[in-house]
Every structure is written in structure tokens, then in C-alpha cells.
Amino acid sequence: MESVRLALIQMKCEEQPERNLAKALRMVEEAASRKAQIVCLQELFRSQYFCQREDAKSFELAEPIPGPTTEALSEVAKKRSLVIVAPIFERRAAGVYHNSAVVFDADGSLAGHYRKMHIPEDPCYFEKFYFTPGDLGFPVHRTRYGSIGVLICWDQWFPEAARLVAMAGAQLILYPTAIGWYHDEKERAREKQRNAWQTIQRAHAIANGLYVGAVNRVGVEGELEFWGSSFVADPMGEVIAQASASEDEILIADCVFDKIERVRRNWPFLRDRRIDAYGDLTLRWRG
Amino acid sequence: MESVRLALIQMKCEEQPERNLAKALRMVEEAASRKAQIVCLQELFRSQYFCQREDAKSFELAEPIPGPTTEALSEVAKKRSLVIVAPIFERRAAGVYHNSAVVFDADGSLAGHYRKMHIPEDPCYFEKFYFTPGDLGFPVHRTRYGSIGVLICWDQWFPEAARLVAMAGAQLILYPTAIGWYHDEKERAREKQRNAWQTIQRAHAIANGLYVGAVNRVGVEGELEFWGSSFVADPMGEVIAQASASEDEILIADCVFDKIERVRRNWPFLRDRRIDAYGDLTLRWRG
Numbered sequence: 001m002e003s004v005r006l007a008l009i010q011m012k013c014e015e016q017p018e019r020n021l022a023k024a025l026r027m028v029e030e031a032a033s034r035k036a037q038i039v040c041l042q043e044l045f046r047s048q049y050f051c052q053r054e055d056a057k058s059f060e061l062a063e064p065i066p067g068p069t070t071e072a073l074s075e076v077a078k079k080r081s082l083v084i085v086a087p088i089f090e091r092r093a094a095g096v097y098h099n100s101a102v103v104f105d106a107d108g109s110l111a112g113h114y115r116k117m118h119i120p121e122d123p124c125y126f127e128k129f130y131f132t133p134g135d136l137g138f139p140v141h142r143t144r145y146g147s148i149g150v151l152i153c154w155d156q157w158f159p160e161a162a163r164l165v166a167m168a169g170a171q172l173i174l175y176p177t178a179i180g181w182y183h184d185e186k187e188r189a190r191e192k193q194r195n196a197w198q199t200i201q202r203a204h205a206i207a208n209g210l211y212v213g214a215v216n217r218v219g220v221e222g223e224l225e226f227w228g229s230s231f232v233a234d235p236m237g238e239v240i241a242q243a244s245a246s247e248d249e250i251l252i253a254d255c256v257f258d259k260i261e262r263v264r265r266n267w268p269f270l271r272d273r274r275i276d277a278y279g280d281l282t283l284r285w286r287g
Numbered sequence: 288m289e290s291v292r293l294a295l296i297q298m299k300c301e302e303q304p305e306r307n308l309a310k311a312l313r314m315v316e317e318a319a320s321r322k323a324q325i326v327c328l329q330e331l332f333r334s335q336y337f338c339q340r341e342d343a344k345s346f347e348l349a350e351p352i353p354g355p356t357t358e359a360l361s362e363v364a365k366k367r368s369l370v371i372v373a374p375i376f377e378r379r380a381a382g383v384y385h386n387s388a389v390v391f392d393a394d395g396s397l398a399g400h401y402r403k404m405h406i407p408e409d410p411c412y413f414e415k416f417y418f419t420p421g422d423l424g425f426p427v428h429r430t431r432y433g434s435i436g437v438l439i440c441w442d443q444w445f446p447e448a449a450r451l452v453a454m455a456g457a458q459l460i461l462y463p464t465a466i467g468w469y470h471d472e473k474e475r476a477r478e479k480q481r482n483a484w485q486t487i488q489r490a491h492a493i494a495n496g497l498y499v500g501a502v503n504r505v506g507v508e509g510e511l512e513f514w515g516s517s518f519v520a521d522p523m524g525e526v527i528a529q530a531s532a533s534e535d536e537i538l539i540a541d542c543v544f545d546k547i548e549r550v551r552r553n554w555p556f557l558r559d560r561r562i563d564a565y566g567d568l569t570l571r572w573r574g
Binding site for chain 1: 407408444446448455486489493523559563564569573
């Protein structure tokens with residue numbers, strides 16, 4: 001059975017966006033040298049995680065799509081015949097900014113565009129200040145190496161999002177992420193949070209019978225210690241590759257997309273959904 | 288903070304229904320002696336798992352609601368001030384049978400009735416032959432000790448079901464279950480299946496910020512070795528109680544329902560659901 005080689009790039013970020021972009025491009029090239037076919041960068045990889053503060057100056061980090069960053073990525077996608085999933089802080093219009101991701105096909109063409117649908121707002125994650133909620137829905141992006149659903153960070157806690165991209169035909173869901181611990185959090189609380197984070201994403205693989213890859217940044221920035229731990233789960237939710245909590249890393253996993261149909265034939269959940277009884281899922285609350 | 292004591296009863300079943308009922312009643316009494324307040328029995332606890340074969344004679348096992356089994360359970364609920372969740376093979380009418388569960392409040396009154404919504408059909412799990420799909424939707428049952436969502440076995444693989452009972456106000460989801468391995472399955476495949484089974488249910492706890500309890504039978508019947516392993520997960524998906532894979536057991540867990548709001552305040556997923564974008568969840572497939 002044929003496999004597709006996936007590379008998840010987790011990295012520390014510096015203050016200068018140009019340096020982060022250059023580092024990401026170097027790591028993408030290295031992934032290509034290791035025969036990766038699909039490469040995914042972490043959420044907002046071009047900058048530090050500026051959402052720790054509400055500061056209107058940070059909107060200066062936003063870029064148009066297409067723009068200089070997407071052009072650089074498109075070029076390397078074409079040169080190395082890679083599919084690249086790249087998060088972008090998107091400037092769509094004056095006052096309309098999105099936490100987005102683009103997908104380049106292996107010929108360098110734009111295969112897809114996603115705008116983060118679920119926007120968090122927590123201490124040190126002031127994303128509702130920066131990001132207009134996405135309006136592109138939950139699409140799947142068809143590429144030379146497979147059909148990819150891209151969801152971003154906070155989206156990972158919503159089974160609805162995973163289900164919708166699965167129903168659109170995704171073989172792989174990628175979750176570029178920026179999640180960390182506060183400095184004063186205790187070891188036990190840290191483990192509990194990271195376990196929950198991994199568990200729910202493994203469950204999306206299980207519920208939908210597909211591959212899931214989560215790419216999280218590493219390093220300390222301001223009040224946060226990003227916990228890395230990027231991983232890939234197979235269609236039964238088993239972790240087949242796992243990165244460290246603190247180091248720059250290119251995490252490689254070979255995904256056998258033929259497994260998807262085999263798993264779904266044995267656990268035919270998609271056959272049995274009670275679509276006649278799910279209407280209330282579009283309510284805020286029942287009662 | 289006040290806690291509610293939950294008891295999950297996993298047990299081997301014999302051929303005679305009366306003996307299984309008597310055993311279940313004894314174990315319920317023992318759970319009461321151990322100060323349980325909510326007690327949950329396993330799926331179809333009154334019989335062996337007859338769905339391994341399609342045999343019209345097995346419909347003889349079905350019972351009306353109310354009927355002798357519900358009366359016996361109501362009585363012990365009242366006598367011991369217990370909330371009891373009891374799966375029943377329900378005879379609703381000639382030719383209409385359901386895989387159901389009833390909930391008795393601590394005064395013995397009927398607090399709720401659920402009919403399994405997702406019906407499996409796999410080798411040795413020929414449930415589509417026996418059970419008409421449920422038509423009571425995904426209700427929550429309000430009892431003296433808390434609000435309970437009851438879902439049954441195959442339902443556990445569907446995030447939609449967990450979400451809907453959570454949105455109806457459930458503090459605890461209970462999953463009476465009958466799941467096992469075929470004799471010829473290898474150790475590695477067994478572990479992988481059981482891990483997926485536990486992982487997805489822990490994820491329902493995480494996604495919805497509530498307690499989850501799964502109650503699975505034990506013992507060998509025909510072609511199946513039921514894997515027991517009943518467990519309780521807290522609102523962050525951590526397993527707080529875990530039973531063995533092969534022995535009769537009353538698994539006790541103290542659930543602190545106040546934790547639910549605390550967890551949901553820190554991880555406010557329910558605030559951020561994109562109900563404007565979930566309409567396609569009522570489709571069979573997108574495309």
C-alpha cells in the first residue's frame with residue numbers, strides 16, 4: 001500500500017518575522033530532503049504569538065493573500081513538489097483580519113484557503129480582539145497527495161468542525177496550533193491539559209476514520225510556555241509519531257490513506273449517523 | 288464541594304434472564320451499601336448478548352415498559368433511595384422492539400426513557416435485525432442526584448449524540464455497553480480497539496465539560512469476549528475510576544458536579560460553537 005509522507009514543523013519563534021519565515025523555509029526544505037510530500041507549519045508561524053496582549057500595533061503583522069509570504073511558500077512548493085499548509089495572519093481589508101491558512105499544491109498553485117472559524121478569548125489568548133471569525137466554512141482541499149482539511153488551534157476542541165471536513169472528503173485533518181502553559185501552572189495541571197488536548201484530537205481521528213496531525217509551537221514567549229508535542233494519529237486514533245515538548249523538530253509520519261476505507265468498513269460509523277435527529281446541533285443550547 | 292457517588296455494575300451473564308436480574312439486583316443493593324447514589328447497569332443486562340445471531344425466538348426476551356423488570360428496579364430504587372439507570376430490551380408493540388434504558392429517580396418514579404438511536408450491524412452484532420431505531424431523540428433525565436444523559440453502546444462513537452445531551456443540560460453521560468473481541472483477534476488489535484473506545488468517550492467528556500461513565504459487560508459468550516474495562520472520566524477526560532477486563536465489578540466513582548462549571552469557565556468551548564456554520568451536520572455526506 002502506498003503511503004504519503006507528512007512532515008509537521010514545530011519551531012521556536014523570534015521577534016523578527018523575516019527570521020521566522022526564513023527559518024520555516026529552511027525547515028520546509030529539510031523536510032523535502034527527507035522525502036516529505038505534505039508539510040504543515042504551525043499557527044501564525046511568521047511571528048511570535050502576539051495575541052498575549054491587545055495591541056493595535058500588532059495588526060501591522062498582517063499580510064494580504066496573495067502576498068510576500070504566500071509567494072515565497074508557493075515557490076518552494078513548486079520547486080520541491082510539496083504540498084504546503086501555511087498559516088497566515090491575513091489582512092483582508094482595513095479592519096478585517098483573519099487567522100488563516102493556505103494550502104499550496106505540489107505545482108505551487110493555491111489549492112485552498114481556510115479562515116479560523118472558532119476564535120478563543122482567554123487570558124493571554126486575546127484572539128477575539130484580532131481575528132474576525134472565518135466565513136469560508138469547513139472546506140476540504142484537494143491536492144496531489146490527498147484531500148486535506150485544515151482547522152486551526154481552538155477549532156480542535158469542536159467535534160463539529162472535524163466531522164464537517166471529514167464529510168467533505170478529508171483524508172487528513174491538520175491542526176496548526178499555538179497552545180501553552182502559564183508559567184505558574186503545576187506539573188499535574190500541565191499534564192492534564194496536554195492529555196486532554198491530545199485525546200480530543202485522537203478522538204476526531206476515531207470518530208471520522210481518518211488521519212489527524214497537530215502542529216504546535218515550542219519555546220517561551222511572554223507569559224506562555226508553548227508545549228510543542230506535535231503528533232500524528234492514525235484512523236483508529238493511535239499516535240504514530242510524537243514530537244518533544246520543547247525542541248524545534250520536523251516530525252515525519254507516513255500516512256497510508258488506504259487504511260481509511262479499511263477502518264471505516266470495520267467501524268462503519270458514517271453509515272449510521274442519525275441525520276434526522278441532529279437538527280438541534282445548530283442551537284446555542286437546548287432549553 | 289459536594290460529590291455524587293456513581294456505581295457502574297459490570298457483570299457476566301448466564302442463559303437464564305431471571306438469574307441475571309437477581310444478580311443485578313444483588314449488586315445494586317451492594318452498591319447502595321457502599322453509599323452509591325446513581326447506579327448504572329450494562330446494556331441488555333438481563334440476558335446474554337443474543338444479537339450474535341439473527342433468531343426470531345430471541346424477541347421472546349423483550350419486555351414491556353413498565354413490566355416485571357422495571358417494577359423490580361423501581362422498588363429497589365425507592366427502598367435504597369437510588370437513581371438507577373437500567374437497560375431494557377423493550378417490546379413496544381408486535382414487531383416494534385427497542386434497545387432501551389429507563390432511569391428511576393430515588394423515589395422509585397420513572398424519571399426517563401431512552402431508546403438507542405444509533406443501531407450497529409456487524410458480524411456478531413446483528414442489532415439492525417432486532418432493534419427499531421429510537422424515536423425519543425437525545426433527552427436529559429433530571430433526577431435527585433443530577434441531570435443524566437443516557438446513551439447506549441454504539442451511540443458512544445457519535446460526538447453528535449454526546450453534544451446533544453450535553454446541550455440539554457447533562458452533567459453526566461452514561462454509556463451502558465456490550466462490546467467485545469472476537470476470539471481470534473490478536474493482542475495488539477485488541478488493545479488498539481479498546482484504546483479507541485476509551486479515547487472517544489473521554490473526548491466526549493472533554494468536548495462537553497462533563498462526566499462520562501461507560502459500563503461494559505465481561506465474560507465469554509459464543510464468539511465474543513466482552514472486554515469490561517468500565518470507567519469514569521472527569522470533565523477534562525481524565526479517567527478517575529477503571530474496572531478490570533474480565534471480572535464482575537461494582538466500580539465506584541465520586542463525581543463533583545461543581546467541577547463542570549469550573550472547567551467550562553476555563554475552557555469555554557460551549558461559548559464559541561459556530562452554530563451558523565453547522566447546518567451541514569444534518570447531511571449524509573457533503574458532496
